[in-house]
Amino acid sequence: MQRFEPQEIVVERGCEATPMFSNLTRALPHTLLRFVDALPAEGAATEPSTAKFDAAKKRLYLAKHKGEFLKKCPGSDGQVCCNYFVINFASNCPMDCSYCYLQEYLAQNPALKAYANVDDLLTEAEQLLGKHRRYFFRIGTGEITDSLALDPYIGFTREVVPFFAEQPNVLLELKTKSNCIEELLHLDPKGRVVVSWSMNPQSVIDAEEHGTASLQERLQAARLCQDAGYRLGFHFDPMVEYPNWEHDYEEMVERLFETVDWKRISWLSMGVLRNTPGLKRAIRERLPQTRLITGEQVLGPDGKLRYFQPLRIEMYRKMLRWIRRSAPTVKIYLCMESKQVWEQVFGYAPSCEKELGAQMAPRI
Ligand code: SF4
Structure with a gap:
């Protein structure tokens, strides 16, 4: 995997005394450093623009996060939600997947930012977890960024893993398409941290997941994390349909279970490629060579375009069969799918988000 090399680091004054600032300047000693009183206007594009989105990935802002760090995963209207926080x-990502929804979601403000006030984040997490000790939380960090791609430079996991390792009612999920796990290998997660990978066959990685780790690198990283005491997760998402997809996905599933112990896997998820009309427009502008915008998709009640329901069900059932061959009781859920699809794939659908959340809670 090609490592991130920003052309410039822009630091909001007030962040100089934070661990993130020290880590950045140590990891990237030759990168141009500029200080500003507040994030400049160039950090907030006024209109969506391909060039601005491309440029945003090459400049890293270190800033203070002003609002709340923690929020409930928004999920998707009408779909079964997995009750996740x-x-x-951080915001935006140094990698560049063709299908990335940030191209639409962050079109107005694509600046690549890391938030230095991690102490505020930990205070907020402590309040939430401490107030609801009888409730089990799954918390992820990969909604509008990749959880680990910036870690070799900002050292975020060094600040948060020791905190979450001590919490009795949470699993922290670090979701990535990178192999940036060096920091994690020096920490003791005490069973509270799941490192998870979004998985696709190498042909899809080559065509659509630009700048990410290869399948082999992701598998090797997963194995190292397993050996270092981390729980593992894998997300077959977004699954892409193309001629002979079955061969590639089946082979990927086999390689996965040859590399890691399925009993150390906390959860697997499956989800097919999703688009919105706006995202399709953004992809067409930035990455017109992709094959992801040409196939037939239908609009769902949540405003997202997906493959035809019978095709989705067929894809999930096949994957489930290949997974169950090696991992008969591993926990699997569908991401952003309707109850009808759950029933057709698993023979049941969780009655509510709490039920699904409880199913994903580990036996500790
Ligand atoms: S790794 Fe995730 S956040 Fe980064 S570009 Fe790909 S889809 Fe987007």
Whole structure:
């Protein structure tokens, strides 16, 4: 995987005394450093623009996060929700997947930012977890960024893993398409941290997941994390349909279970490619060579375009069969799918988000 090399780091004054600032300047000693009193206007594009989105990935802002760090995952209207909380410790991503929804979601403000006030984040998490000790939380950090791609430079996991390792009622999920796990290998997660990978066959990675780790690199990283005491997760999402997709996905599933112990996997998820009309427009502008915008998709009640329902069900059932061959009782859920699809794939659908959340809670 090609490592991130920003052309410039822009630091909001007030962040100089934070661990993130020290880590950044140590990891990228030759990168141009500029200080500003507040994020400049160039950090907030006024209209969507391909060039601005491309340029945004090459400049890293270190800033203070002003609002709340933790929020409930927004899910998708009419779909079964998995009751998940997210921490936004950064915004945008140094990698560049063709299907990335940030191209639409962050079109107005695509600046690549890392938030230095991690102490505020931990205070907020402590309040939430401490107030609801009888409730089990799953918290992720990969909603509007990749959880680990910036970690070798900002050292975020060094600040948060020791905190979450001590909490009795949470699993922290670090979701990535990178192999940036060096920091994690020096920490003790005490069973409270799941490192998870979004998985696709190498042909899809080559064509659509630009700048990410190869399938082999993701598998090797997963194995190292398993050996270091982390729980593992894998997300077959977005699954892409193309001629001979079955061969590639089946082979990927086999390689996964040859590399890691399925009993150390906390959860797997499956979800097919999703688009919105706005995202399709953004992709067509930025990455017209992709094959992801040409296939037939239908609009769902949540405003998202997906493959035809019978095709989705067929894809999930096949994946489930290949997974169950090696991992008969591993926990699997569908991401942003309707109850009808759940029933057709698993023979049941969770009655509510709490039920699904409880199913995903580990036996500790
Ligand atoms: S790794 Fe995730 S956040 Fe980064 S570009 Fe790909 S889809 Fe977007």
